[in-house]
Amino acid sequence: xxxxxxxxxxxxxxxxxxxxxxxxxxxxxxxxxxxxxxxxxxxxxxxxxxxxxxxxxxxxxxxxxxxxxxxxxxxxxxxxxxxxxxxxxxxxxxxxxxxxxxxxxxxxxxxxxxxxxxxxxxxxxxxxxxxxxxxxxxxxxxxxxxxxxxxxxxxxxxxxxxxxxxxxxxxxxxxxxxxxxxxxxxxxxxxxxxxxxxxxxxxxxxxxxxxxxxxxxxxxxxxxxxxxxxxxxxxxxxxxxxxxxxxxxxxxxxxxxxxxxxxxxxxxxxxxxxxxxxxxxxxxxxxxxxxxxxxxxxxxxxxxxxxxxxxxxxxxxxxxxxxxxxxxxxxxxxxxxxxxxxxxxxxxxxxxxxxxxxxxxxxxxxxxxxxxxxxxxxxxxxxxxxxxxxxxxxxxxxxxxxxxxxxxxxxxxxxxxxxxxxxxxxxxxxxxxxxxxxxxxxxxxxxxxxxxxxxxxxxxxxxxxxxxxxxxxxxxxxxxxxxxxxxxxxxxxxxxxxxxxxxxxxxxxxxxxxxxxxxxxxxxxxxxxxxxxxxxxxxxxxxxxxxxxxxxxxxxxxxxxxxxxxxxxxxxxxxxxxxxxxxxxxxxxxxxxxxxxxxxxxxxxxxxxxxxxxxxxxxxxxxxxxxxxxxxxxxxxxxxxxxxxxxxxxxxxxxxxxxxxxxxxxxxxxxxxxxxxxxxxxxxxxxxxxxxxxxxxxxxxxxxxxxxxxxxxxxxxxxxxx
Numbered sequence: 001x002x003x004x005x006x007x008x009x010x011x012x013x014x015x016x017x018x019x020x021x022x023x024x025x026x027x028x029x030x031x032x033x034x035x036x037x038x039x040x041x042x043x044x045x046x047x048x049x050x051x052x053x054x055x056x057x058x059x060x061x062x063x064x065x066x067x068x069x070x071x072x073x074x075x076x077x078x079x080x081x082x083x084x085x086x087x088x089x090x091x092x093x094x095x096x097x098x099x100x101x102x103x104x105x106x107x108x109x110x111x112x113x114x115x116x117x118x119x120x121x122x123x124x125x126x127x128x129x130x131x132x133x134x135x136x137x138x139x140x141x142x143x144x145x146x147x148x149x150x151x152x153x154x155x156x157x158x159x160x161x162x163x164x165x166x167x168x169x170x171x172x173x174x175x176x177x178x179x180x181x182x183x184x185x186x187x188x189x190x191x192x193x194x195x196x197x198x199x200x201x202x203x204x205x206x207x208x209x210x211x212x213x214x215x216x217x218x219x220x221x222x223x224x225x226x227x228x229x230x231x232x233x234x235x236x237x238x239x240x241x242x243x244x245x246x247x248x249x250x251x252x253x254x255x256x257x258x259x260x261x262x263x264x265x266x267x268x269x270x271x272x273x274x275x276x277x278x279x280x281x282x283x284x285x286x287x288x289x290x291x292x293x294x295x296x297x298x299x300x301x302x303x304x305x306x307x308x309x310x311x312x313x314x315x316x317x318x319x320x321x322x323x324x325x326x327x328x329x330x331x332x333x334x335x336x337x338x339x340x341x342x343x344x345x346x347x348x349x350x351x352x353x354x355x356x357x358x359x360x361x362x363x364x365x366x367x368x369x370x371x372x373x374x375x376x377x378x379x380x381x382x383x384x385x386x387x388x389x390x391x392x393x394x395x396x397x398x399x400x401x402x403x404x405x406x407x408x409x410x411x412x413x414x415x416x417x418x419x420x421x422x423x424x425x426x427x428x429x430x431x432x433x434x435x436x437x438x439x440x441x442x443x444x445x446x447x448x449x450x451x452x453x454x455x456x457x458x459x460x461x462x463x464x465x466x467x468x469x470x471x472x473x474x475x476x477x478x479x480x481x482x483x484x485x486x487x488x489x490x491x492x493x494x495x496x497x498x499x500x501x502x503x504x505x506x507x508x509x510x511x512x513x514x515x516x517x518x519x520x521x522x523x524x525x526x527x528x529x530x531x532x533x534x535x536x537x538x539x540x541x542x543x544x545x546x547x548x549x550x551x552x553x554x555x556x557x558x559x560x561x562x563x564x565x566x567x568x569x570x571x572x573x574x575x576x577x578x579x580x581x582x583x584x585x586x587x588x589x590x591x592x593x594x595x596x597x598x599x600x601x602x603x604x605x606x607x608x609x610x611x612x613x614x615x616x617x618x619x620x621x622x623x624x625x626x627x628x629x630x631x632x633x634x635x636x637x638x639x640x641x642x643x644x645x646x647x648x649x650x651x652x653x654x655x656x657x658x659x660x661x662x663x664x665x666x667x668x669x670x671x672x673x674x675x676x677x678x679x680x681x682x683x684x685x686x687x688x689x690x691x692x693x694x695x696x697x698x699x700x701x702x703x704x705x706x707x708x709x710x711x712x713x714x715x716x717x718x719x720x721x722x
Contacts (some may be wrong), residue, residue: 317440446649594625
């Protein structure tokens, strides 16, 4: 197809790029406050979308008010009470002749406000009623005192409520956005999506969508607007998702323009596979074959390998590393914690050293002469395989010829950290003549399909969706903390049978009295408690004196942690009390019982990771989720999901539904989950259309694709190579 561009861009640029200081009332100080929130031109205000709406187009009789349902009412002042109990308070009772009274309560007020509320004065107010001592009341409503004849007109559109901007009041912000909307170009000038692509979707034009979202008419579907499912919002969400997808695709294309070493399997990977004490699963072999195809290309591999806990990702990564080593080059494996990195080191030494492949170890605790020796081996190429933590990315680390960078638990690293490892390639990453290493990133937290389609458009995604034979399902139960004594006896029995157990806590020390969570004003908030690991260790040591009990937490010195973990793995410790530091990287086949204290405090992904520490042998294993009542609805849903399924992919989808994309993505890409309007869960059905539009635009109208990215993403930094 021939490339083409759309014509209206200059008009858009001329209007949309107009500085905000062109608006009446937007002086340098106001503009500075808006700029601090990323708003510098008219287009930024057009896309500053409401987060909710207030319906002031109608009046609700006081007798018809419902607790928790926002409404606008009008009435006359019947009584005013100004008092001071615990703090200043103003109470204004109004009635509308419907034999019902509404109390307006203010805690912050001025004397001039009190003077406004004279008995008989007509007041119109908006807010959310709640039960009070004398019927329904609204705390700090927005209101106006009406004149004798004026002020009867109701609004003809819903009032938008915008995200707060520090230093600018909501009324001022709404006025500025209104002024910006008055300068919206016509449909033809504003639209970037070609008609041929937009019309089949039966969505309004961008101009109509913006005006509807900012100024919903009186007959608008309020429920749809509040749910984010109105056609106007869908139109904006489509373009926003398209912009983010195009941004990642553009960055991916730029990364693919770099050169990478061409690697071929010369048989070393096959030797490793044949020497393993187990057979690869079909899923492992399939993913390795996908990696082989990537490594054989002259452009850098950018592949994410996801698999459930224990699915065998490390073996696949080791085989990929052998392809690089067989080609006379180096491979590096980086993990976010020393505990996990040491686990990888132990596994790789067991697999690779019999093949004559030396492995260098580089972490923060490797210092002095030992560190200098490792650095020399890495720089000379004497060490073809390097394992470590973020220490691998430090300036003093120079590789002889890094061809493959393997990053485990990739979401735990910041973007810049991963780019720093990529830049260890020949020539320093982006410089002239640079050879960029292939990148293989792994995660034991399966990525929901929705996220993989959008947030990871810059990566090829492979899934190891099959567990090795012999892995036993883990039975999961949720118990109230009141049944804790039963668990102590259960541990006693399990350990007497030669098994080992974990007891996971969410805090290291008991908080000081003044720091305890749950100190709530008026005692209204639910008190949150967490049993500390240190206290639990002491209590269990007293209750189970016949057992060897160990303690591991993040504040211990690395040598202490390593010694305790080695003793647990060797069977010298029966019960390990730990914080979530053992979430990943611990593999003790004899451990068959996992108890997670205060399970209601943890997210689904973390609970699933912890559960994955047991069931790694042939013995029947159990996971007990110990919770404190009362449970929130969200916590109850999480625990029910854990009881119902052990499929990490199902759990990931549920986690996305419950938490949204922000927390799941972690630090993967700055700003990636900060959509203005789009929601990856709610708008997941738009993603196939987004992908099709992106492919067509990149071929037919690449300039238009760039303008769509600029409109929604702007100058936000993207790191597709990370």
